[in-house]
Amino acid sequence: MGDLLLRATGDANMMRDMLVDTVVMISKEMLVIVVMVGIMAYMDWRLTMVSLAILPLLAVAMFQMSARLRAAVRKHRSKEGRMAMLIGSMLQGIAVIQVFGREEYEDERFGAYNRQDLKQGLKTVRLEANLERMAELVIAVGTAGVLWFGVRRVLAGVLTPGDLIVFTHYLRGMYKPLRRISWVTVRLSKATIAAERVFAVLHADDRIKVRKDARPAPRFRGRIHFKHVSFSYRPGLRVLEDITFTVKPGQTVAIVGANGAGKSTLCGLLPRLYDPDEGSITIDGEKISHFTLESLREQIAVVMQHPMLFPGTIRENIAYGKLDATEEEIVTAAKRAGIHDFVSSLPAGYDTPVGERGETLSGGQRQKIAIARAVIKDPAILILDEPTAELDATSAALVNRTLREVAAGKTTLRVGHRLSELKDADLIVVLEAGRITQMGTHEQLVRMPGWYRKVYELQGGAVPPLAEASGDEDEAALGLAGAAENEGCELAAASGSSPRGEGGGS
Numbered sequence: 001m002g003d004l005l006l007r008a009t010g011d012a013n014m015m016r017d018m019l020v021d022t023v024v025m026i027s028k029e030m031l032v033i034v035v036m037v038g039i040m041a042y043m044d045w046r047l048t049m050v051s052l053a054i055l056p057l058l059a060v061a062m063f064q065m066s067a068r069l070r071a072a073v074r075k076h077r078s079k080e081g082r083m084a085m086l087i088g089s090m091l092q093g094i095a096v097i098q099v100f101g102r103e104e105y106e107d108e109r110f111g112a113y114n115r116q117d118l119k120q121g122l123k124t125v126r127l128e129a130n131l132e133r134m135a136e137l138v139i140a141v142g143t144a145g146v147l148w149f150g151v152r153r154v155l156a157g158v159l160t161p162g163d164l165i166v167f168t169h170y171l172r173g174m175y176k177p178l179r180r181i182s183w184v185t186v187r188l189s190k191a192t193i194a195a196e197r198v199f200a201v202l203h204a205d206d207r208i209k210v211r212k213d214a215r216p217a218p219r220f221r222g223r224i225h226f227k228h229v230s231f232s233y234r235p236g237l238r239v240l241e242d243i244t245f246t247v248k249p250g251q252t253v254a255i256v257g258a259n260g261a262g263k264s265t266l267c268g269l270l271p272r273l274y275d276p277d278e279g280s281i282t283i284d285g286e287k288i289s290h291f292t293l294e295s296l297r298e299q300i301a302v303v304m305q306h307p308m309l310f311p312g313t314i315r316e317n318i319a320y321g322k323l324d325a326t327e328e329e330i331v332t333a334a335k336r337a338g339i340h341d342f343v344s345s346l347p348a349g350y351d352t353p354v355g356e357r358g359e360t361l362s363g364g365q366r367q368k369i370a371i372a373r374a375v376i377k378d379p380a381i382l383i384l385d386e387p388t389a390e391l392d393a394t395s396a397a398l399v400n401r402t403l404r405e406v407a408a409g410k411t412t413l414r415v416g417h418r419l420s421e422l423k424d425a426d427l428i429v430v431l432e433a434g435r436i437t438q439m440g441t442h443e444q445l446v447r448m449p450g451w452y453r454k455v456y457e458l459q460g461g462a463v464p465p466l467a468e469a470s471g472d473e474d475e476a477a478l479g480l481a482g483a484a485e486n487e488g489c490e491l492a493a494a495s496g497s498s499p500r501g502e503g504g505g506s
């Protein structure tokens, strides 16, 4: 984060300054050089050739040293970025630092980073100085050469002493701009690094490839189909493997599984926060990558595990889901999310500012505002990633009722740990370490051995006796409404327990 900020501000400014300065300066100096060389050649072209002989030397030296400088600057900037990141996270986590009594530890860590930053900075400055010294040296050699040949030509009677003095005067006039250009090279080296870093930020979104022929999505009916979807954040580390399931329009699918099983990741694939490495995701039969991002995301509302509020008022945060929302719509959404009474009790009501990252509200209150933000959007598809995780039992019950109401007629993906909350889902998908190991309705899953039955029982749910294992049961477990399309999922039978242990209530 800090690094991104540094890149976006420091590096972008640096780039702009460089570009303007450099273009103006180089063209000016070039002009001076051309004029000087012209006059010198007119006076004595042989001597002029001698004075120009240093140019190739200068070019080679500049080229080599600026490469080294660029490497050093790159390193320095990334050290600075690391510092900015550390400062950012220290400010965010200040309560943790205090509660754990780690002020001194952080102080030292900061000091260590700072020293490294300084060391790398010094290295860069030293290289810069070397580069300039090198230019001076080459220029001195050139001047000496001209003087030597010049004196010989004076002694030979070709040139008068006065001519030589005038010539050396022009020589200085020509070398001065050269010196300046070499100095610009130094700054340019820095600027190219800045450019590199800024472009890297701008292309941070490259995970998803937006097609040029993408078109606006029509209003979705909401049939979602995942087909053999695999995904990894980092190459070689599969987070989701061969995910296949279908949700019919208006149905609710519950996604359950232990911490780290890949539930949130799966949810992120639908609004295309990431694209799958393999397989395809379709809505109403069309690949989601065919739609423009805006039109796709416009119809999907997400309530996330950790609700993110922006600095601004409560009103603004709710209206974020629908920028042109009327006062009435905002209040209605807040009522449906069960937050209206609380907001009204605040002295400033809907104009109460929420602190940076929502710090002035409790976790549950933030979550309800996030729900209101999703409700107001009236989307075709609703993604609820543990929406009740931070709510007390009463609020959870209320919000669950709201969510059921809101979700009516909308295709809903819901993640949760309290299985009793998810019993009504049309389809329950059990994820274990990124794979679907069980799939079916509550009635089906609770009757077969496996993760679902075990965890349901652990959470205090009453489980019926195991069903007789027969071919019929296997069929039933796969399926339910719409399961016919769930090709490739022959995993309905119980599989071993999750290697990561069970998820536990949240």
Ligand SMILES: Nc1ncnc2c1ncn2[C@@H]1O[C@H](COP(=O)(O)OP(=O)(O)OP(=O)(O)O)[C@@H](O)[C@H]1O
Residues within 6 Å of the ligand: 233, 234, 239, 257, 258, 259, 260, 261, 262, 263, 264, 265, 266, 305, 503
């Ligand atoms: N942005 C990310 N970059 C790299 N790895 C990630 C990222 N987000 C999640 N992961 C990894 O992907 C795996 C699945 O994470 P995910 O958040 O989808 O799990 P989850 O099922 O939602 O867990 P929880 O119940 O704790 O919310 C984890 O092993 C996690 O470490």
Ligand SMILES: [Mg+2]
Residues within 6 Å of the ligand: 263, 264, 265, 305, 385
């Ligand atoms: Mg999650």
